[in-house]
Each structure stands twice: as C-alpha cells, then as structure tokens.
Amino acid sequence: xxxxxxxxxxxxxxxxxxxxxxxxxxxxxxxxxxxxxxxxxxxxxxxxxxxxxxxxxxxxxxxxxxxxxxxxxxxxxxxxxxxxxxxxxxxxxxxxxxxxxxxxxxxxxxxxxxxxxxxxxxxxxxxxxxxxxxxxxxxxxxxxxxxxxxxxxxxxxxxxxxxxxxxxxxxxxxxxxxxxxxxxxxxxxxxxxxxxxxxxxxxxxxxxxxxxxxxxxxxxxxxxxxxxxxxxxxxxxxxxxxxxxxxxxxxxxxxxxxxxxxxxxxxxxxxxxxxxxxxxxxxxxxxxxxxxxxxxxxxxxxxxxxxxxxxxxxxxxxxxxxxxxxxxxxxxxxxxxxxxxxxxxxxxxxxxxxxxxxxxxxxxxxxxxxxxxxxx
Numbered sequence: 267x268x269x270x271x272x273x274x275x276x277x278x279x280x281x282x283x284x285x286x287x288x289x290x291x292x293x294x295x296x297x298x299x300x301x302x303x304x305x306x307x308x309x310x311x312x313x314x315x316x317x318x319x320x321x322x323x324x325x326x327x328x329x330x331x332x333x334x335x336x337x338x339x340x341x342x343x344x345x346x347x348x349x350x351x352x353x354x355x356x357x358x359x360x361x362x363x364x365x366x367x368x369x370x371x372x373x374x375x376x377x378x379x380x381x382x383x384x385x386x387x388x389x390x391x392x393x394x395x396x397x398x399x400x401x402x403x404x405x406x407x408x409x410x411x412x413x414x415x416x417x418x419x420x421x422x423x424x425x426x427x428x429x430x431x432x433x434x435x436x437x438x439x440x441x442x443x444x445x446x447x448x449x450x451x452x453x454x455x456x457x458x459x460x461x462x463x464x465x466x467x468x469x470x471x472x473x474x475x476x477x478x479x480x481x482x483x484x485x486x487x488x489x490x491x492x493x494x495x496x497x498x499x500x501x502x503x504x505x506x507x508x509x510x511x512x513x514x515x516x517x518x519x520x521x522x523x524x525x526x527x528x529x530x531x532x533x534x535x536x537x538x539x540x541x542x543x544x545x546x547x548x549x550x551x552x553x554x555x556x557x558x559x560x561x562x563x564x565x566x567x568x569x570x571x572x573x574x575x576x577x578x579x580x581x582x583x584x585x586x587x588x589x590x591x592x593x594x595x596x597x598x599x600x601x602x603x604x605x606x607x608x609x610x611x612x613x614x615x616x617x618x619x620x621x622x623x624x625x626x627x628x629x630x631x632x633x634x635x636x637x638x639x640x641x642x
Contacts, residue, residue, distance in 0.1 A: 276323035276336065284337070288328065295324040390519035391468075394420055396512040397525050402496065404533035408543075408565060408591050410498030416491045417524065419513035423486040426477035428516055430469075430484035437471035445470040484516065494526065499541065499592040502530035536565050541599035543590045547572075549605040554578045562603050564589045572603060580607035 277284050280294045298320045307313040326332045396419045402411060422428030431437050439445040443463035447470035450460050462468030469484070476482030494508060505527050512522025537544040547562055557576030561569040570586045583604045590599030610617055632638075 274319075274323070276327050279319055279323040280327065282327075286327075288330075291324065291327050295320065295328070299324075391516040392519045393513035393515040393522035395522040395525060397527070399527045399529065400494070400496065401529045401531065402500070403531050404536060405566060406496070407500050407502070407528070407530040408498065410496060410500075410592075412493050412495045414491050415494045415524075415526065416489060418487055418489045419522075420485045421488040421514045422516060423477060423480035423484055424488070425479035425486075426484065428484045430471070430473040430477055430480060430482045432475045432477050435475045437469075437473045440466035440470055440472050442466070443470065494524070496526070496528065499594075500528050500530070501538070502528065504528050533565075535563065538591065539602060541591045541593050542602050543599070544602045544604070546604045546606050548608050549574060549578070550608055551610065554580070554605065554607045562586065562601075564601060570601070574605065578605060578607075580605065 277286070280286075280291060280298065282290055282294050286294075299317065302313045302317040302320060326336050396417050398415055398417050400413055400415060402413070423430070426433070429437055440447075440463060442465040443449050447463055447466060447468045448460050449463045463470070466472050473482040473484075477484075480486045492511065494511070496506065500506065505525055508524040508526065510521045511524035515521050535545055543565060545562065547560070549558070549560065552558075553560065553574055555577065557578070558574050560572050560574060562572050563569050564586070567589065570589060572584055572586070574584075581604060583602050586601040586603060588598045589601035592598055613621065
C-alpha cells in the first residue's frame, strides 16, 4: 500500500463517516463519480483530478482488506507513531508489540511500507541464468525452428511462495543488515567493502520456522517446458541467449536469462563454411575437358544451373550467390560448389579407345616436365 494513502482522508473525500457500510460507500462513490466524470465536464482539469481522487478513495474503502489496513495505519500515523519499523524481537512494530499475523507476506515486506522504507523489506534479487542444449538437423539450423525445451532451475518455492517460512509464519527482517541484505566492513585502510550479510546471506530476512520443502531458502528446483525459437542460420556450437527466460527473480527482481547451446547434425551432401554452404558435385571427365552445363542441388530449394567451362580442373570451386545460410542482417550467403572430376573405372571398350586416342594426340607431352626440369 502507498504511504501517500495514509496522508489522505478517503472518508472525507467520499463524504461518508468512518463506520459507513459498504453500501453507503458505493452510493457515495456513484454520485460523486457521475458529477465529476471527465466525460461530463470535458476539458475541466480540476474535475479530472477530483475524479481521480474519488476513484482512489473508492478503490481502498470498497476492498475490506485494504480498508482494514488503511484504518489501522491511519490510526498509527495520526497518533504520532509513524510507520511501522522492524523491531529487534523479529516482529514488525505494531501497537502492543504484536506481529502482523493476518497480512499477506508480499504486503508485509513491501507494499505496507511503500517506497519510503523499501530498504527494510527483502531486497529484489535477479533470477539465476539457466543453461540447456538443443540438437537440430542441418536443415532446421539453416531455416530456423521452434523447439520444446525442458529446463530445471532454482525458483521461488511453491509451498511457501518464496518466503522460506512455514505456513502461518513470516520471516523477520534481519537485524544485522536492517533488511538490506548487505553489510559494510572496513578493510583496514581508507576503504570499506560492501558484501552480502553474513547473518541472512543476502536475503534481508531471517527465517525462524523454516518451510519443510525448501528448508528456509525460499527456493526450490522447478522444471518447465517452453517453446523456444531458434533463429535461422544458427551454427554448430553456437550459444544463444534468450533474455528473461531463465529462473524467476525474487521479491520483484528480474528473471535470469536462458542460454541454449546448439548442436547441429551433419548433412550427407551439404557442409558449411561460415555463413556459406558447401557442396562437392561429381563431374565427368569429358564435361570437365570439353565444358558443360550441369544441375546442382540446393538446400530447401530448386536446383541451380552451373556452367562448367572447358578445361575445368578437379577441385575448382564455383559460387552460387544467395543460396547459402541466412546472415544476421537478413541477407543470404552463397553456395560454394566444388567439382570432383571422375575418372571412369573400369573403362568400356569404346572409352578405352577414346582415351588411347587422347594419349596419342598428346604426342608424349609430359605434364610433370616443368617440375623435373633441371632437377635430373
């Protein structure tokens, strides 16, 4: 609950007595809301502010729990007692030295006191990062895919809702760090060091009667399955960060992140070199020698036509632009096509005759002559 509420007289704003019934409060609100609604007085800033105050008063007084809390705190505030503070006995300083008893834990530690005393409630803590792995086919890694991932992380205990305390009890604010979760110690020189509190281990709270599930830590292992989108073009061994998909935070702290290590299965035809895809295609001896136009498969697409020039040597690589993996900027890399010139074996009679004719046509030309020249 907001501290500013205790400084306002909601009963006076609605024009009802402090012992007014719920029905009387509703009637008063309806009449005032009708008279001061912005639609009834367009452009009237004063009426708009009046309407906001009326709505705020009704939101508190129409709720039995909020009204009870408001009445109790108004009584304390008006008597000069100020807002409640953490006492050394472990309870919160309500009249008579009693503890809160009936308040919800989240209100007790934060909402009741508002921003002015936030350091006396449990500090917000970021959730832990979670690591997991995913194995993808080569095709899914290139095109992107949504996969179900089951993760186990340390999250607020479902039994005590993260308080660490047994049902019916609440933790007390740590007297050592006054609920901040941190302590300052001198280093023996000019500097002081701030570190997690030794007593509450950084929680800002001390549990006297611990929850039997989490043993007072407020955290417990939790498993969940989520659908995770793996972006197109992911590489084998790449680590993907998914912000806010890790373990849940504590006391309003942000969630941790999820890190997914990706393993990509190999493909029977295609490989990868950076963002470029690679493929080796067989080319007949005559196609390499005389030139040809051949069809080359692509991944998840129609084949491309490749012109092999006459005299193409074995191992030459050609480039088919835009047929590779997606890049981070949205463009596509290339497909690198390497030719593998095949030597026919065994030779048919006609093939042997043709090769012998080729040998005769070379007229004893030695392709290694340049290597051996002067070395004999």
